[in-house]
Amino acid sequence: MAKKETIVDAAKKTVKKVAEKVAEKVVEAAVEATVQVQEAVKEATTPIITPEMAKIPAGPLELKWTNYKNHQKLVNPANKRRLDVIVVGTGLAGSSAAASLAEMGFNVLNFCIQDSPRRAHSIAAQGGINAAKNYQNDGDSVYRLYYDTIKGGDYRAREANVYRLAEVSNNIIDQCVAQGVPFAREYGGLLDNRSFGGAQVSRTFYAKGQTGQQLLLGAYSALSRQIGKGKVKMYTRYEMLDIVLVKDENGEQRARGIIARNLVTGRIERFFAHAVVVGSGGYGNTFFLSTNAMASNGSAAMQMYRHGALFANPCYAQIHPTCIPKHGDFQSKLTLMSESLRNDGRIWVPKKLEDAKRLQAGEIKGRDIPEEDRDYYLERRYPAFGNLVPRDVASRAAKERCDKGYGVNNTGLAVFLDFSDAIQRLGKDVVAQKYGNLFQMYEKIVDENPYENPMMIFPAIHYTMGGIWVDYELQTTVKGLFCIGEANFSDHGANRLGASALMQGLADGYFVLPYTIQNYLSDQIGVPRMSTDLPEFAEAEKAVQDKINKLMAIQGKRSVDSIHKELGLIMWDFVGMGRTAEGLKEGIKKIDAIKKEFWTNVYIPGEANSLNNELEKALRLADFIEIGRLMAVDALHREESCGGHFREEYQTPEGEALRQDDKFAYVGCWKYMGEDKEPQLIKEPLDYEFTERKTRNYKN
Numbered sequence: 001m002a003k004k005e006t007i008v009d010a011a012k013k014t015v016k017k018v019a020e021k022v023a024e025k026v027v028e029a030a031v032e033a034t035v036q037v038q039e040a041v042k043e044a045t046t047p048i049i050t051p052e053m054a055k056i057p058a059g060p061l062e063l064k065w066t067n068y069k070n071h072q073k074l075v076n077p078a079n080k081r082r083l084d085v086i087v088v089g090t091g092l093a094g095s096s097a098a099a100s101l102a103e104m105g106f107n108v109l110n111f112c113i114q115d116s117p118r119r120a121h122s123i124a125a126q127g128g129i130n131a132a133k134n135y136q137n138d139g140d141s142v143y144r145l146y147y148d149t150i151k152g153g154d155y156r157a158r159e160a161n162v163y164r165l166a167e168v169s170n171n172i173i174d175q176c177v178a179q180g181v182p183f184a185r186e187y188g189g190l191l192d193n194r195s196f197g198g199a200q201v202s203r204t205f206y207a208k209g210q211t212g213q214q215l216l217l218g219a220y221s222a223l224s225r226q227i228g229k230g231k232v233k234m235y236t237r238y239e240m241l242d243i244v245l246v247k248d249e250n251g252e253q254r255a256r257g258i259i260a261r262n263l264v265t266g267r268i269e270r271f272f273a274h275a276v277v278v279g280s281g282g283y284g285n286t287f288f289l290s291t292n293a294m295a296s297n298g299s300a301a302m303q304m305y306r307h308g309a310l311f312a313n314p315c316y317a318q319i320h321p322t323c324i325p326k327h328g329d330f331q332s333k334l335t336l337m338s339e340s341l342r343n344d345g346r347i348w349v350p351k352k353l354e355d356a357k358r359l360q361a362g363e364i365k366g367r368d369i370p371e372e373d374r375d376y377y378l379e380r381r382y383p384a385f386g387n388l389v390p391r392d393v394a395s396r397a398a399k400e401r402c403d404k405g406y407g408v409n410n411t412g413l414a415v416f417l418d419f420s421d422a423i424q425r426l427g428k429d430v431v432a433q434k435y436g437n438l439f440q441m442y443e444k445i446v447d448e449n450p451y452e453n454p455m456m457i458f459p460a461i462h463y464t465m466g467g468i469w470v471d472y473e474l475q476t477t478v479k480g481l482f483c484i485g486e487a488n489f490s491d492h493g494a495n496r497l498g499a500s501a502l503m504q505g506l507a508d509g510y511f512v513l514p515y516t517i518q519n520y521l522s523d524q525i526g527v528p529r530m531s532t533d534l535p536e537f538a539e540a541e542k543a544v545q546d547k548i549n550k551l552m553a554i555q556g557k558r559s560v561d562s563i564h565k566e567l568g569l570i571m572w573d574f575v576g577m578g579r580t581a582e583g584l585k586e587g588i589k590k591i592d593a594i595k596k597e598f599w600t601n602v603y604i605p606g607e608a609n610s611l612n613n614e615l616e617k618a619l620r621l622a623d624f625i626e627i628g629r630l631m632a633v634d635a636l637h638r639e640e641s642c643g644g645h646f647r648e649e650y651q652t653p654e655g656e657a658l659r660q661d662d663k664f665a666y667v668g669c670w671k672y673m674g675e676d677k678e679p680q681l682i683k684e685p686l687d688y689e690f691t692e693r694k695t696r697n698y699k700n
């Protein structure tokens with residue numbers, strides 16, 4: 001009897017267990033189905049930007065820009081004189097735009113943070129600028145430059161924009177030569193070229209290791225001419241703190257001016273214009289340590305975003321493989337060693353772990369390791385492109401070697417860039433002629449002679465491909481608000497090829513915006529100049545003043561830099577070179593905590609109404625925190641790896657980026673929904689009409 005009961009009890013237990021398991025499975029399935037339905041609903045209700053909304057001209061790829069120019073509306077010379085344009089920024093994008101618009105006859109108000117337009121971050125650009133001149137007769141063409149750029153960006157850029165960029169690249173070189181930019185020349189007098197990553201031709205024009213500086217001097221001379229003629233009014237040491245929108249007669253908001261702070265006196269001032277053009281550069285300094293200039297910031301972008309301009313692909317940030325490794329906790333800047341060095345320098349780590357350990361302990365130097373014990377890992381993994389693979393590929397390969405323990409400095413976070421072969425082949429003098437100033441810079445920082453011992457390099461944040469969404473006319477979703485240069489998202493997709501940023505900045509400023517802005521301004525000729533006493537200006541100024549007062553009143557215990565540094569570490573660890581869903585979620589929580597810390601515990605010394613560097617930095621940091629979060633949100637939603645965005649869950653067995661074209665072949669645009677509210681995703685599908693999407697291959 002007892003035995004029978006035991007059997008019945010056991011049977012009951014089993015039935016209960018099975019029932020529980022079944023119930024568990026049913027609940028799991030129901031949850032999964034609900035998630036799927038929610039996803040499907042989200043997908044179906046996500047707003048879409050169509051090619052018409054992006055104003056992409058119809059017709060064959062190579063005729064789109066010509067057709068556009070043939071049919072766009074123009075403003076006649078007499079009317080140009082009646083129209084004012086604000087240009088924020090004097091980098092290559094801003095200064096070329098300001099000079100060109102003034103040359104055409106518009107009245108320009110040009111603003112920059114620095115004490116001279118010549119000190120914009122663009123001055124730091126070293127390596128060169130691309131153009132499809134085919135001077136080397138090595139098979140280059142507009143199409144090839146287009147194709148390399150689309151492929152280099154991992155097929156995440158707009159075809160029409162990229163083709164236009166390649167098309168106008170040759171005009172840029174002509175324009176700059178006419179300005180007197182001293183590009184390097186070959187013995188016969190033709191302009192010289194070198195190679196940059198992601199290309200098998202030599203199409204990079206350069207002026208020693210100072211290309212950005214020379215191009216900026218060219219743009220600055222054109223700008224100065226217009227300042228002299230009174231067509232440009234220059235405002236140096238001014239920082240835009242907000243954009244002013246005014247409704248037109250149809251109730252539509254239009255950008256009509258800006259609020260700017262005079263950085264010397266602290267005075268807040270109002271400026272009107274019929275249109276506002278922002279060329280404020282990239283937001284790489286979100287990471288605190290980056291190769292960007294100290295004043296580079298994302299605040300102008302955030303001001304546009306808060307007024308309804310979309311922020312596109314914020315997670316696409318470029319990590320440059322050849323930077324001088326971080327050497328201490330008190331560093332505020334990282335130094336780039338130009339990509340041009342990869343023309344002749346060979347990248348390697350030791351083959352043997354014991355050699356790496358001895359290097360890390362400082363017992364031996366790179367030159368002590370014999371040739372047969374060196375692993376030229378880029379040449380080994382990517383024979384067709386070797387050391388000239390694109391930046392994202394080279395950076396990840398360096399990280400992979402260092403993660404495996406082959407790093408060559410005391411932190412284990414460095415690889416070698418070695419010129420011994422080039423010195424033997426070309427001689428030290430030739431190497432010095434080509435790269436002398438870069439070698440000197442390296443020696444000054446690291447205190448080691450790179451002619452004798454290989455340089456040490458490591459990836460660092462360098463450039464942001466993401467930025468404010470613009471249509472084909474470079475206009476944001478706010479009427480009359482245009483965005484150019486690194487600040488917009490336009491042409492590089494998920495990864496920018498070396499020497500293409502200068503090309504894009506100057507293309508936008510000299511050759512694209514001067515045409516497209518007329519299409520907008522032609523409808524504004526009847527709009528009289530507005531008084532800055534309008535309530536819209538007063539309200540915007542008050543909001544800026546309130547924000548400053550709020551910050552000054554905190555009087556907490558933390559310096560701006562200490563909070564920024566903490567944000568940077570979070571960004572690097574959770575939103576950096578390798579991203580995971582888990583890490584990104586954790587990163588978002590930490591960024592939220594940093595935001596709270598900032599707004600309750602930051603300490604800003606001095607006064608608001610005078611020169612105050614700490615206040616300037618605090619205002620920028622407030623925006624970096626928001627951008628950092630947006631980058632993480634975007635990176636979390638993009639469940640694929642492409643270009644500079646590497647989600648560890650999506651990689652091939654060889655560790656290469658794995659795209660999901662069926663799900664993510666779109667521009668991810670984010671719309672501001674209010675303070676502390678989650679942004680809304682809007683998609684611009686990238687339906688390729690002219691190019692076949694392939695897996696990027698740099699091996700053969």
Ligand SMILES: Cc1cc2nc3c(=O)[nH]c(=O)nc-3n(C[C@H](O)[C@H](O)[C@H](O)COP(=O)(O)OP(=O)(O)OC[C@H]3O[C@@H](n4cnc5c(N)ncnc54)[C@H](O)[C@@H]3O)c2cc1C
Pocket residue numbers: 088089090091092093094111112113114117120121122123124125126127128129211212238239240241279280281282291292293295296297299300336462463484485486487498499500501502503505
């Ligand atoms: C070290 C280094 C080397 C590089 N080398 C190359 C290279 O060889 N080739 C290449 O193609 N690219 C290179 N790049 C990238 C390239 O330099 C930049 O992408 C490009 O110069 C950006 O130009 P820009 O005009 O868009 O912005 P920037 O040059 O960053 O100029 C931004 C301007 O906006 C102003 N500004 C910003 N915010 C405000 C505000 N709120 N109010 C008023 N003014 C504001 C600033 O004062 C400045 O005048 C390099 C970058 C670095 C960091």
